[in-house]
Amino acid sequence: MTDVAAASNASGPKVSSLTGLDMSHIKLCPAIAFNQIVAGRYKLHILCVLNRGASRYGEIGRSLLHGGLGRPIAPRILSRELHQLEERGLISRKVLSVMPRRVQYSLTDRGRALLPILAEIVRWGASGAHEEMLDPQYPASAP
Secondary structure: OOOOOOOOOOOOEOOOOOOOEEOOOOOOOOOHHHHHHOOOOOOOHHHHHHHHOOEEEEHHHHHHOOOOOOOOOOOHHHHHHHHHHOOOOOOEEEEEEOOOOEOOOOOEEHHHHOOHHHHHHHHHHHHHHHHHHHOOOOOOOOO
């Protein structure tokens, strides 16, 4: 079922059936846009880590071990994820004036605006439903 309560036209849905909000001015589905913004294995986890406060590169990398896949993140991948989050205005990067050079990352207002969404994802995950869904032995037809 599409997210349209009123008839669609070429410019997209008029009213969201999920929220009841007017969507006539929106060109890209917000769910698709959100996926494009935070796509990547580690971006949401990085935002959760930075919710605790500003962190340095190494601290972020180490924190991704806990609650993640248990394998260290490759430095190239962590750099790419941080760079993309910074480009999208979700985090800020501050070079500290110490030697050796250190960089600290923190959430921007735009990044903090996503925290309620992340909190709902964590609430859903607290039920363990995601673990069952990701278990290859879990039958797809189970409730």
